[in-house]
């Protein structure tokens with residue numbers, strides 16, 4: 001499956017999803033002879049919470065109450081899902097969401113790509129899709145808190161750590 | 175006016191606002207003989223956008239379109255204002271807001287105390303009030319992006335920079 005990867009390596013333009021509708025985009029089509037495999041991005045598709053939980057389980061995240069996950073999704077400014085479609089079957093393979101004040105700032109949370117789909121440029125495509133959506137909504141300040149091991153991943157996507165000495169901080173109860 | 179400061183220096187309990195209603199709190203009363211001066215905290219009081227602009231001007235922030243400021247406030251999870259009341263007059267002396275997914279995470283933005291009121295423990299009281307409100311809403315992850323010169327201010331309030339190597343990152347267009 002180094003196939004996808006080749007498509008993404010050259011430039012950031014190469015990963016721009018081709019628009020099919022304002023809210024849903026097909027990134028890639030693989031092969032013409034076999035059953036076609038598409039990668040789809042969406043901001044509107046409904047997401048089965050159990051399927052999302054499975055995806056998060058797969059990368060080893062600790063479980064969270066589905067009631068709270070649902071609430072968080074309802075109150076996110078943007079929820080982006082990534083799907084692999086082969087013929088009639090469809091699988092959730094990626095997810096990300098952002099909170100926002102709808103005017104100036106957005107903050108990205110819960111970025112995940114299924115282990116089977118990692119390392120193929122799909123995480124990059126997912127974040128670029130999310131950025132594109134946020135820019136369309138006129139959000140200028142796109143932020144996130146990156147775990148140490150993914151700082152480099154976000155850096156390649158144009159995210160700068162601690163610009164001008166700005167520090168990400170977390171409150172811990174005494 | 176080192177008066178207020180004395181009240182705040184000892185412990186974090188000393189700055190806990192005394193509850194008067196669920197949405198509005200009086201922090202302090204100054205003097206019994208002169209016209210009483212109160213510091214009020216509120217999550218519900220309506221804020222005049224021009225008065226807020228004046229407050230932000232006073233700390234040298236660049237102006238933002240009021241239309242967008244209004245939108246950002248409407249879509250913030252929490253907007254906290256701090257007021258100085260002397261007799262019948264009332265002045266906006268502090269402001270902060272937080273975006274949130276209403277479930278897990280909140281991010282604090284636009285923290286400001288009027289220069290005339292700085293250095294008296296009121297910024298600390300404002301942030302503690304905001305934290306208290308967020309905790310009441312069962313938000314466990316309280317975050318912010320601190321300018322280099324205020325990292326120490328937030329650190330004293332219990333905010334930790336880069337915990338476990340987590341990095342605050344900002345996206346910059348190419």
Ligand SMILES: CC(C)(COP(=O)(O)OP(=O)(O)OC[C@H]1O[C@@H](n2cnc3c(N)ncnc32)[C@H](O)[C@@H]1OP(=O)(O)O)[C@@H](O)C(=O)NCCC(=O)NCCS
Pocket residue numbers: 009059111112113114117118119120121122123124125145146147149150151152153156
């Ligand atoms: C982090 C994650 C989203 C990356 O998705 P992915 O699909 O594997 O990433 P991509 O294949 O699109 O990688 C894009 C580029 O980033 C690089 N990259 C990917 N993961 C990386 C990492 N952990 N560290 C450094 N670089 C990384 C790739 O090598 C690639 O580089 P290239 O453009 O030079 O080829 C995915 O690994 C994941 O879901 N991890 C588990 C959950 C997680 O940690 N989420 C982030 C929490 S803040």
Ligand SMILES: CC(C)(COP(=O)(O)OP(=O)(O)OC[C@H]1O[C@@H](n2cnc3c(N)ncnc32)[C@H](O)[C@@H]1OP(=O)(O)O)[C@@H](O)C(=O)NCCC(=O)NCCS
Pocket residue numbers: 183233285286287288291292293294295296297298299319320321323324325326327330
């Ligand atoms: C940052 C700001 C909100 C602090 O408010 P304040 O009312 O002056 O702060 P307080 O008096 O409550 O200070 C609380 C403690 O932090 C310390 N402190 C305050 N400002 C500080 C700073 N810039 N650097 C280091 N310590 C600071 C105080 O000395 C005090 O310490 P103590 O508890 O040991 O006495 C205020 O200075 C301000 O509005 N600045 C301009 C706007 C700004 O920079 N906002 C933050 C953007 S991220």
